[in-house]
Amino acid sequence: MSQIQQLQDIMKGLRLVETAKHLPHLIREAEQKDLSFTQFLLDVTSYEQTRREEKQLNNRLKWATFPFSKTLEEFNLKEQKSLSNWIVNTKLDSFLKVRKFVCHWT
Numbered sequence: 313m314s315q316i317q318q319l320q321d322i323m324k325g326l327r328l329v330e331t332a333k334h335l336p337h338l339i340r341e342a343e344q345k346d347l348s349f350t351q352f353l354l355d356v357t358s359y360e361q362t363r364r365e366e367k368q369l370n371n372r373l374k375w376a377t378f379p380f381s382k383t384l385e386e387f388n389l390k391e392q393k394s395l396s397n398w399i400v401n402t403k404l405d406s407f408l409k410v411r412k413f414v415c416h417w418t
Contacts, residue, residue, distance in 0.1 A: 320333075323335065331363070
């Protein structure tokens, strides 16, 4: 068993499944860029954190059972009379952090 396979097995045991799948790419990228061990570990842990956040967001959207979702770019403020430009503009920062603006019309 190769070292990469051993690392992947350990990562799966630690529930770092997404990183285990992507590990060969991360190692290859680190070798090409001649990254330090610290930077490599930062990249690996950042990758896992990002994938977990994406997965959590997708699960929450699925569990919410919205009839459809819209991105901020697709949202037409004129259709939603209960929202003013001021409200949307003041909340824009938090919407951009999530990168999705989900609307539910009943």
